[in-house]
Amino acid sequence: MITLDGLTKRYGETAAVQGLTLTIEPGLVTGFLGPNGAGKSTTMRMILGLDRPTSGTALVNGRHYAEFSHPLREVGALLDARALHPGRSARAHLLATARSNGIPAARVEEVLATVGLSGVARKRAGAYSLGMSQRLGIAAALLGDPGVLMFDEPVNGLDPDGVRWVRELMRSLAAEGRTVFVSSHLMSEMELTADRLVVIGKGRLLADAPVADIIAASSRHRVKVRSPHEDGLRELAARLHAQGASAEETAPGELLVSGVRVEPVGELAHRLGVPLYELSPQDATLEQAYMELTADSVEYGAPHPEAVR
Numbered sequence: 001m002i003t004l005d006g007l008t009k010r011y012g013e014t015a016a017v018q019g020l021t022l023t024i025e026p027g028l029v030t031g032f033l034g035p036n037g038a039g040k041s042t043t044m045r046m047i048l049g050l051d052r053p054t055s056g057t058a059l060v061n062g063r064h065y066a067e068f069s070h071p072l073r074e075v076g077a078l079l080d081a082r083a084l085h086p087g088r089s090a091r092a093h094l095l096a097t098a099r100s101n102g103i104p105a106a107r108v109e110e111v112l113a114t115v116g117l118s119g120v121a122r123k124r125a126g127a128y129s130l131g132m133s134q135r136l137g138i139a140a141a142l143l144g145d146p147g148v149l150m151f152d153e154p155v156n157g158l159d160p161d162g163v164r165w166v167r168e169l170m171r172s173l174a175a176e177g178r179t180v181f182v183s184s185h186l187m188s189e190m191e192l193t194a195d196r197l198v199v200i201g202k203g204r205l206l207a208d209a210p211v212a213d214i215i216a217a218s219s220r221h222r223v224k225v226r227s228p229h230e231d232g233l234r235e236l237a238a239r240l241h242a243q244g245a246s247a248e249e250t251a252p253g254e255l256l257v258s259g260v261r262v263e264p265v266g267e268l269a270h271r272l273g274v275p276l277y278e279l280s281p282q283d284a285t286l287e288q289a290y291m292e293l294t295a296d297s298v299e300y301g302a303p304h305p306e307a308v309r
């Protein structure tokens, strides 16, 4: 488990992270999203004790990273896949890391096999492609068999097979009860991989919720309802309006509801005795929901092509 409490980091005038308070739970893949410069890497660096918070705390399993005598057995991380000694082979790199954390050398062969690098383990890491470096970084994170794993952009540079492999690896690590915290800019991939999302913008928390809830909160998310009972549908629409949702009659006997998930609409229809011929979510994509959430937080946005014309 990772616990952030009022976590704040300032670099001079720049407030990189501002008062983040949240818990990243075990047994789930938690995606960490935010525009460039939002503070994701800074947050991860503070969790790993690589940056000192200006105020607040970042704890792993209730303790500061610096308190662990064998940190790699508690938390494994991939932050920068290229941060390797280029002259060392993958095996030598992993052996050195293992030795410094009291991890048996046999574990190196296991993680090399897990990430598919056994056949090239004697090659210089400097000659690796970006995708191979990512795999080596993931191997290093897994080395201590830790309960907490953090990955900063792990699919960067991977081919589609590699992307799918990372997705399955993240899911299986979470299924084993580990805490998996992963940042990415690839929304479609996050939609497939993550259970929960933490979204930040300009260092501040924008959302911390299950993926489905974040998508359902998008104004583009709709629920289509069809019934032959037009009076009943009108009553349903009025009740939904009263609950803060909006319901528009798009055709006789058809409503498009926004601002609410499909389940409460179905339950309300049942309570009102309105027979339904259709009750279907017209899902927004995570990308649409994310764009709405972060619209005011994008610092380095280019003008939209239509605004330039």
Ligand SMILES: Nc1ncnc2c1ncn2[C@@H]1O[C@H](COP(=O)(O)OP(=O)(O)OP(=O)(O)O)[C@@H](O)[C@H]1O
Pocket: 011, 014, 015, 016, 034, 035, 036, 037, 038, 039, 040, 041, 042, 043
């Ligand atoms: N060492 C540093 N010194 C000064 N400013 C920094 C430093 N590290 C990060 N920052 C600033 O802090 C802010 C957050 O940066 P950070 O790298 O954490 O964002 P990010 O969400 O990881 O971005 P990206 O998606 O582009 O990787 C940015 O404004 C960045 O310029």
